[in-house]
Amino acid sequence: MxxxxxxxxxxxxxxxxxxxxxxxxxxxxxxxxxxxxGGPELVQLLTPEGERVPNSQWDPYVSDVTAEDLRNLYRDMVLTRRVDREANALQRQGQLGIWVPLLGQEAAQIGSGRALKPQDMAFPSYREHGVAWTRGVKPTELLGIFRGTDHGSWDPLANRFHLYTIVIGNQVLNAAGYAMGQRFEGKVGDDDGEATICYFGDGATSQGDVHEGFVWASVYDAPLVFFCQNNQWAISEPTERQSRLPLYQRARGYGFPGIRVDGNDVLATLAVSRWALDECRHGNGPVLIEAFTYRMDAHTTTDDPTRYRLSDELEAWKLKDPIERVRVHLVRHMDTENEFFDQVQDESDQLAAELREFCQNMPEPPPGRMFSEVYAEGSPVLDAQRDAYLEYAAGFDGGEH
Incomplete structure (x- = not known):
């Protein structure tokens, strides 16, 4: 049967x-x-062996990237990975309730994040720790989400980086609405225009919210870059069991362009993201980018990937490590000395120590915060609930729990 x-x-x-x-x-x-x-349509500028691939179509979008710029991209990825590994360890030690690893997806996030201009807006899901880094969000500001003490402690408008969205695909609707607003307010049309980027995974493409976002963004020409990080596994389901076509080709059905980029190539991701954001900024959006990458760790710390994928697959992708290919290129072709790599390593050690100290000493929020920090404005009903709860809590030892 x-x-x-x-x-x-x-x-x-x-x-x-x-x-x-x-x-x-x-x-x-x-x-x-x-x-x-990744197929013949894959845009790649830096091979897994660290060799530069000339490309007349995409080279102009990274022609201004100097050796120093590439070293900075390397630094971004190393520090982001170190934050990820330290937070993963903190969860295992009971300091965080859960953690969502990004191991292996650093190039996709750093490349696209560094393509954003200050006026652009980003809508993440829950794994975009690297994008958060590029938008000036401190790693310590992420921890409250996973410790269960807050929804994120940064200012979304100041950082131009929305709070994390846990509901799969819901951020796509939020991003579509925001980008439509940019269009309605005339904030597109030239080099100084605004654009929005929205991040989601391959599994989210099976959610209705994503497709509704595609529809609304397309019919209103919203300046929105849909950035799909195809890490091959939607928790325990492979991509080939979710789509008959490569994901980037789905854009055709909605009337806008789609492109597949090597998500482990920070240079190619930077180039393609710059192009897509520029298209949106000039009023030619939306655009779908499929960043072809791989989740090297579990979906979250509650997941066991050994139950559904082969170790051979993981080992094959280790050879395509996004950080290693940049390191090799810097050494072979840009005369980068060991001193630079040692400095980055020392910086990552210091960052990890600061993250650990902050996490272990995070204060517990006062009970009244759930009433004062959720809604923009209070109400008589909310005030009554607050007073009743605080009176109830005061009856316990310590008066706060």
């Missing part, structure tokens, strides 16, 4: 989708090849 779960080919024209409960050996090989290579 056929299974309703269809195993599909990663590219159109390869052959019909299988309807067997399990894929054939040929289909497994085809899927793994697509996962590791």
């Amino acid at each position: 056929s299974s309703p779960e269809q195993w599909t080919h990663p590219e159109p024209g390869v052959g019909p989708a299988a309807t067997a409960a399990k894929p054939t050996a040929e289909q497994v090989i085809a899927g793994l090849r697509a996962t590791s290579e």
Whole structure:
């Protein structure tokens, strides 16, 4: 009896989708090849071996990137990874309730984040720690979300970086509405125009919110870059069980361009993101970017990826590490000395120590904060609830719990 779960080919024209409960050996090989290579449409400027790939179409968007700029991108990725690893360890030690790792996705986030201009707006999901870094959000400001003490302690308007969204895909609707507002207010049309970028994963593309965002952004020409980090696994489901087509090709059905970039290549991601944001800034949006990358760790710290994916797949992607390819390029082609890498390592150690100290000494919020920091304005009903709760809490030892 056929299974309703269809195993599909990663590219159109390869052959019909299988309807067997399990894929054939040929289909497994085809899927793994697509996962590791990304297909012929993949935009890549820096190979996994650290070699520069000339590209007449995309080179102009990174022609101003100097050796110092590339070193800064390397530094961004190293520090972001160190924050991620330290927070992951803090969760394992009981200091955080949960953590959402970004290991392996540093290039996708740093490249796109550094493409943003100060006036642009970013809407993250819950894994965009690297984008937060590029928008001036301190790593310590992320911890309250995962410790359960706040919803995020930065100012979304000041940083031009919205608070994290836990509900899968919901940020796409928020971003579409915001970008439509930019359009209605005439904030697009030239180099000084505004653009919005919205981050989500491959699994979120199965959510209705994402498709509704596609529809509204397309019919209103919203200046919105949909940035899909395809890390190959929607928790425990591979991408090929979610779509018959490569994800970037879905943009065709909504009437706007889609492009697939090597999400482990910080230079290519920077170039493609600059182009897409510039298109939106000039009123030619929206655009869908599929950053083809890989989640090297668990979906969250509550997940066990060894139950659904092969170790061989993980080992293959380790050879495509986004940080290592930049390091090799800096050493081989930009005469970067060991002193620079040592300085970055020392800086990452210091950052990790500061993060740990902050996390271990985070004060517990007062009970009244849930009433004062959720709504923009109070109300008689809310005030009555606050007073009743505080009176109740005062009856316990200490008067605060």
